[in-house]
Structures are given as C-alpha cells and as structure tokens.
Amino acid sequence: MNRAKVAASDHRNSHHWSLATTENTSRHASTSERVPGRPVASADHGAAIDSFSVKILVTGGAGFIGSNFVRRTLEDAYPGLEGAEVVVYDALTYSGNPANLASVAGSSRFTFVQADIRDAGALDDVLPGIDAVVHFAAESHVDRSVRDSGIFVETNVLGTQRLLDASLRAGIERFVHVSTDEVYGSIAEGSWDETRALEPNSPYSASKAGSDLLARSYFRTHGMNLSITRCSNNYGPYHFPEKVIPLFVTNLIDGLHVPLYGTGENIRDWLHVDDHTRGIAMVLTRGRAGETYNIGGGTELTNRELTEKLLDATGRDWSYVDKVDDRKGHDLRYSVDIGKIQSELGYAPLVPFDRGLADVVQWYRDNRSWWEPLKARAAL
Numbered sequence: 389m390n391r392a393k394v395a396a397s398d399h400r401n402s403h404h405w406s407l408a409t410t411e412n413t414s415r416h417a418s419t420s421e422r423v424p425g426r427p428v429a430s431a432d433h434g435a436a437i438d439s440f441s442v443k444i445l446v447t448g449g450a451g452f453i454g455s456n457f458v459r460r461t462l463e464d465a466y467p468g469l470e471g472a473e474v475v476v477y478d479a480l481t482y483s484g485n486p487a488n489l490a491s492v493a494g495s496s497r498f499t500f501v502q503a504d505i506r507d508a509g510a511l512d513d514v515l516p517g518i519d520a521v522v523h524f525a526a527e528s529h530v531d532r533s534v535r536d537s538g539i540f541v542e543t544n545v546l547g548t549q550r551l552l553d554a555s556l557r558a559g560i561e562r563f564v565h566v567s568t569d570e571v572y573g574s575i576a577e578g579s580w581d582e583t584r585a586l587e588p589n590s591p592y593s594a595s596k597a598g599s600d601l602l603a604r605s606y607f608r609t610h611g612m613n614l615s616i617t618r619c620s621n622n623y624g625p626y627h628f629p630e631k632v633i634p635l636f637v638t639n640l641i642d643g644l645h646v647p648l649y650g651t652g653e654n655i656r657d658w659l660h661v662d663d664h665t666r667g668i669a670m671v672l673t674r675g676r677a678g679e680t681y682n683i684g685g686g687t688e689l690t691n692r693e694l695t696e697k698l699l700d701a702t703g704r705d706w707s708y709v710d711k712v713d714d715r716k717g718h719d720l721r722y723s724v725d726i727g728k729i730q731s732e733l734g735y736a737p738l739v740p741f742d743r744g745l746a747d748v749v750q751w752y753r754d755n756r757s758w759w760e761p762l763k764a765r766a767a768l
C-alpha cells in the first residue's frame with residue numbers, strides 16, 4: 389500500500405492536549421506525565437480535555453459523517469474544541485469524497501492525508517504530534533456486506549486494530565471509536581442500553597462489533613483513554629446516494645422509481661448527522677474512558693412511513709415505489725436508549741425530524757452537481 393499523501397499544512401507542529409478535571413473527571417494527567425509510546429490515561433479516568441490547540445486525526449473524514457464532524461469542528465461549533473486543528477486521514481474509497489471538505493480545505497487548521505487505516509507505516513508517519521483520534525473510517529453499507537463481506541472485515545476489524553496499535557505506539561491521549569446501534573442486533577420492543585450483549589446480524593454489523601470489542605480491549609489491556617459511540621441511522625447533507633434517504637430523494641426528484649424492501653415494516657430511529665457529531669464531540673471532550681455511549685435521534689419510523697414522507701416532500705405518489713425482495717437477514721427494529729449520554733453529558737437531539745428531512749430534500753435539490761457523479765460511480 390502507498391504511504392500517506394500529505395496535502396495542505398504540515399501536521400506535525402507541536403500543540404498541547406492536556407487532560408483536565410471536570411465534573412465527570414475524577415483524576416487528571418498533564419502532558420508532562422506523558423510517556424512516549426504509552427497512553428496517559430488509565431482504566432477508570434475521566435477523559436475530559438482542555439481544548440486549546442488540540443490536533444485531532446479524523447479517520448474517514450471525507451465520508452458522510454466524518455466530514456460533518458470536520459466541518460463543524462473547524463466552524464468551532466463544539467464547546468471544548470474551539471481552535472482545534474484537524475487532520476483528515478482517509479483512503480478515499482468509493483464513498484470518500486474530497487468535495488465533502490471543500491468548504492474547509494482552505495483553512496490553516498486543516499490537513500488532508502490520503503492513506504489507508506490498514507497501512508501501519510502510513511499511520512506511524514502521521515500519528516506523532518496528534519493528540520486525539522476520532523475513528524469514523526469504515527465500510528458502511530449493509531447491502532454491500534451481504535454481497536461481499538471480505539473488505540468489511542479487512543477495513544473495519546483489521547483496519548481498526550492497525551489504527552489502535554499505531555495510536556498506542558504514538559501515545560495518543562484520547563481515542564473515540566465511532567460505531568453503530570446495529571451491533572446490538574434487532575429488538576422487537578423496548579430499547580438497548582449500552583450493557584446489552586452484542587448480537588449483530590449482518591456481516592457489516594458483525595465487523596463493527598468486532599472493532600468495538602477490539603477497541604474495548606485496548607482500554608482494558610493497555611489503559612487507552614478510549615470511548616465508543618453507537619448511533620442510530622443518520623441522515624443529512626453529503627450522504628452518499630446509495631443509502632435509503634438520499635437514494636429515494638434523488639430518484640424521486642428525477643421521477644425515477646424507488647425500491648422498498650419487503651413489507652416496509654422495518655423500523656429505524658433517525659438521527660440528524662449534526663446531532664450525531666455533536667454527541668461525538670461531547671464524548672470526545674467529556675466522555676469517560678472505557679465507556680460506551682449510545683447516540684439516538686428519537687424518531688422511530690417504519691420504512692413505509694419514511695417513504696410516505698419522502699413521497700410527500702418530492703410531490704410523488706406510491707406508483708413510484710417498487711416492492712423488492714427483502715434484504716437477507718434484514719433487522720426488524722433498532723432502538724437505542726440514550727439515557728446515559730443524556731444524564732452524563734447533557735446530550736439531546738435538537739433537529740426535529742420533519743424540519744431536518746425538509747432541509748435535506750432541499751439540499752439535494754440544490755446540490756445536483758454533488759450527487760450526480762456519485763450515483764454513476766455507485767452504479768445504482
């Protein structure tokens with residue numbers, strides 16, 4: 389594999405990242421306690437950070453959710469991360485897109501590195517001088533994992549292991565592993581809290597569960613200052629048009645049919661990407677080491693109900709919907725209990741679904757030049 393291609397400013401300038409005491413932090417360490425190649429925080433420490441001049445490596449930062457986190461961080465949208473520098477580390481697979489970062493590419497606080505998380509040498513080149521890692525990079529589309537699971541294991545499991553190892557070697561002080569509620573499986577009633585056993589049903593969610601367990605082991609074994617987030621289904625701008633909302637919106641805008649799996653009774657909890665990344669920033673700055681935090685949006689809809697809303701928003705009717713064979717192993721319902729992140733970190737979803745969806749439909753109407761080439765690329 390190729391070594392990292394580094395663009396924009398040199399990411400190795402030295403900056404401070406210090407662990408600070410907050411209500412959620414029982415102890416703190418200063419950068420002077422840091423031993424090269426060893427993590428600073430140990431098992432039960434709080435993870436709160438002091439924001440000035442921190443340098444954050446964002447894997448998968450050219451994707452849908454990672455790029456939102458990067459844009460919002462560089463807009464200083466997150467308390468505790470004002471002034472942070474961001475290094476995006478992304479292999480630019482089919483779903484990675486530099487256009488997602490166009491609005492911040494000129495920032496002196498932004499650096500882009502094109503490299504693969506499976507490439508230990510490239511990671512060793514880039515990680516020195518980084519204070520925190522937020523790990524989004526993954527193969528993320530369930531349908532693709534049903535067709536071919538190999539790359540999911542390579543990227544999501546092996547890639548995460550390489551990244552964790554390299555972070556350990558570099559003495560990274562804070563690590564957030566971004567995961568999914570799909571690791572819990574499917575739940576007919578009630579909601580999962582973070583202590584639920586993992587029962588993933590698709591190769592995608594199984595590979596994410598594997599990466600979650602590896603991440604947890606680096607906290608338990610090596611004392612890495614690491615937290616895990618598990619979110620529900622995201623929607624928002626810059627969403628690759630193979631996922632249900634952007635696929636349906638872009639097809640319906642163009643008067644094309646949309647495929648609805650099975651009876652359409654599967655239920656998903658929808659989370660605006662702005663709410664998701666705000667929750668991640670809270671976990672990064674104030675979450676406890678070794679802990680997992682669910683992040684949800686609080687809007688459960690069947691796929692039929694979602695389709696109805698999208699038909700309404702685009703002025704189409706049910707004649708545009710083709711019933712297709714159900715996805716193999718299709719999970720019936722996901723539902724996360726977000727009580728922990730609410731009570732510990734004060735998180736609540738802020739974007740009402742109907743407003744968020746209307747904005748997204750408008751965004752796709754206004755940004756055809758962004759999504760048209762992607763639909764061709766995904767061979768939809």
Ligand code: NAD
Nearest residue numbers: 448450451452453479480481483484504505525526568622
């Ligand atoms: P995405 O597919 O839009 O982006 C993934 C990014 O990772 C891309 O930029 C891609 O180029 C990069 N990448 C892939 N393989 C890589 C590799 N080997 N090395 C370096 N970079 C690589 O995905 P997303 O929807 O933004 O999801 C981001 C994270 O959030 C993933 O970990 C996913 O499992 C998780 N998640 C997503 C959702 C959702 O609704 N989209 C829900 C729950 C969790």
